[in-house]
Every structure is written in structure tokens, then in C-alpha cells.
Amino acid sequence: MCLFRIIKSRIGNKMSQKIAFTASRAEVAQTARAALITRYGNAKPEEAEVIVALGGDGFMLQTLHDMQHLAAPVYGMNRGTIGFLMNAYSEIDLQDRLAAAEEADLNPLSMIATKADGSIAKALAINEVSLLRAGPQAAKLKITVDGRLRMAELVCDGALVSTPAGSTAYNYSAHGPIIPIGSEVLALTAMSAFRPRRWRGALLPKKAVVQIDVLEPEKRPVMAEADANSVMGVVSVEIRSEPSVVHRILFDPGHGLEERLINEQFT
Structure with a gap:
């Protein structure tokens, strides 16, 4: 298995995914979590089809470690100071973004x-x-x-x-x-x-x-x-x-890690 590979999201085109929201302790992240739960509901992580992490890169790493025993991929939205592993934050059209997302598999x-x-x-x-x-x-x-x-x-x-x-x-x-x-x-x-x-x-x-x-x-x-x-x-x-452990991360189309790593070399 490659250390890292990009594949099409396994979420597919489902109209309504079960989402579990998790957030860092930052007030802006907690406020965003409350708003998203009001709009989309909140599943238990063990029952979720996708986990949405709200925070910065540090919280994204923490979430990936904490949730590595689950099958659901993680989709991050930036509510922190750094967001290289995160997507842009928005409360609207989340289901559509998840359905269109590209998946990256990481071996730690x-x-x-x-x-x-x-x-x-x-x-x-x-x-x-x-x-x-x-x-x-x-x-x-x-x-x-x-x-x-x-x-x-x-x-x-x-x-x-x-x-x-x-x-x-x-x-x-x-x-x-x-x-x-x-x-x-x-x-x-x-x-x-x-x-x-x-x-x-x-x-x-x-x-x-x-x-x-x-x-x-x-x-x-x-x-x-x-x-x-x-x-x-x-x-x-x-x-x-460690190829036996796979972390699944979702990115908006055209904004995945492959593009970000290339773009970083020209900025």
C-alpha cells in the first residue's frame, strides 16, 4: 500500500449522510459545531458515515488519532489558526460537499x-x-x-x-x-x-x-x-x-493535499 493515495470519495452521492461533529475547545469552533448540529443533526461517531472536525490542523491530527478505529472518513473545516489539512468553513451545502469530496488515505x-x-x-x-x-x-x-x-x-x-x-x-x-x-x-x-x-x-x-x-x-x-x-x-x-493503519481524509475537489503540496512550493 502506498504511504498516501488519492481516491474518489467512498461517500458517493447519498442525499443524507449520518454526520458526527467534533470541535476543538476554541469558542469559534464550539459555536460552529452548535450551528451545524442544529442544521444537520449529530450522529454518534460509531454510527456516523462521516466525521466533521472543526478546528485547526492540530485538532485534525487529534481527531484522526482518536477516530482511527472507526471506518468513517474525516472531513475537516477550518475554525483554527492553521488549516493545511482543513477545508474552508461553511454552514450551507455540507451534504453536497461531502458527496463530491475526494478521499486521501494516509498511512502513519x-x-x-x-x-x-x-x-x-x-x-x-x-x-x-x-x-x-x-x-x-x-x-x-x-x-x-x-x-x-x-x-x-x-x-x-x-x-x-x-x-x-x-x-x-x-x-x-x-x-x-x-x-x-x-x-x-x-x-x-x-x-x-x-x-x-x-x-x-x-x-x-x-x-x-x-x-x-x-x-x-x-x-x-x-x-x-x-x-x-x-x-x-x-x-x-x-x-x-505503518501500512496496517489507514487514516481517511476528505477534501473538496481541487483542494486536496496533492494540489496543496504542489502549490506550497510556488508561494
Whole structure:
């Protein structure tokens, strides 16, 4: 399965879908949810044919994680400060927009983080898995890809592995590449690399297994994050794509992630 693929919405042309509305804590999102429920009703998430998330990108990621056990796709409408994963907000014609929507299927990254005490923490990331220094000194990392040592020592503020969907987020802020949908690659990007000087990272096949070991973890502590899930005091992290998990996102025609990722490179 591709890391990300665009298909026609499975919602079809139903005249009336069962919708479950969820919203961030922001007042504007809560107000929008109340108005939409008044107009369209509100199904239980377990019974819904589509879930509408109201908020920003952070809330969209939270909703995708929370609802990943359900079959219904998620359609986001922007009621936050950032909306790269969201559609424009409107109270009218929602049923028609859902019927015409295009679906994008995402496979997240799997993170297996080992802590200094030997305990294991696991999490999934739709955008990226990152390792960040957790003390005053730069981190020292060793990078292995598919069992082959690729970098014996990277001195940096951190490093991350990003999906195409997350390539315009933290990855892009760290000067990583924007990855087109369908390219079937992951971005390995360094943050403020000191040695090797200004090393920007690498593009890897989506099937690659990345192992990042922390050198001198007591002197140079490192934390790991899978989207918003943080793990302190890690000594090693394994990162790979997880094809067994599929997140379904709906976009208005002509405004899907493929178009947005291309357009972002020209703005």
C-alpha cells in the first residue's frame, strides 16, 4: 500500500449522510459545531458515515488519532489558526460537499522509543517523528537505515522523519523538502546540524526502517515526539511506515493535499 493515495470519495452521492461533529475547545469552533448540529443533526461517531472536525490542523491530527478505529472518513473545516489539512468553513451545502469530496488515505509512521530504564513507548505519527535535545547541549545521534550505518555521529538540535502529509509542517520549518504525494518517500531532516556542518538530511524509500541511537544520553538528553506524543529520556528510536493503519481524509475537489503540496512550493 502506498504511504498516501488519492481516491474518489467512498461517500458517493447519498442525499443524507449520518454526520458526527467534533470541535476543538476554541469558542469559534464550539459555536460552529452548535450551528451545524442544529442544521444537520449529530450522529454518534460509531454510527456516523462521516466525521466533521472543526478546528485547526492540530485538532485534525487529534481527531484522526482518536477516530482511527472507526471506518468513517474525516472531513475537516477550518475554525483554527492553521488549516493545511482543513477545508474552508461553511454552514450551507455540507451534504453536497461531502458527496463530491475526494478521499486521501494516509498511512502513519510507527515510533518505537526505548528509554534509558529499558522501557518501551510506542506511538503513531501522521506528520512526523522527531528527536529533540532536552538539555543545554546539542544532541549526538547515530543513524542506521535498514540495518546499515549511515551516519556515525550527527551533532544537532534534533532530527525528524516526515511523511509527505507532514512535509510542510515541522519538516519544512527545519528546511526539509516538500514531498509530493505519490512519491513514496520519507524525509529525514536535521535541525540545526553542527556536524556534519549544515547537513540537511536525506530522502528515503517509504519502506525504510530508520534507527536513531542517542550518543551520550546522560550528558546530552533527548526526547522523542510522534506528532503530539512526547517521550522523555530516549536512548534509541525506531521509525517506519505503518501500512496496517489507514487514516481517511476528505477534501473538496481541487483542494486536496496533492494540489496543496504542489502549490506550497510556488508561494
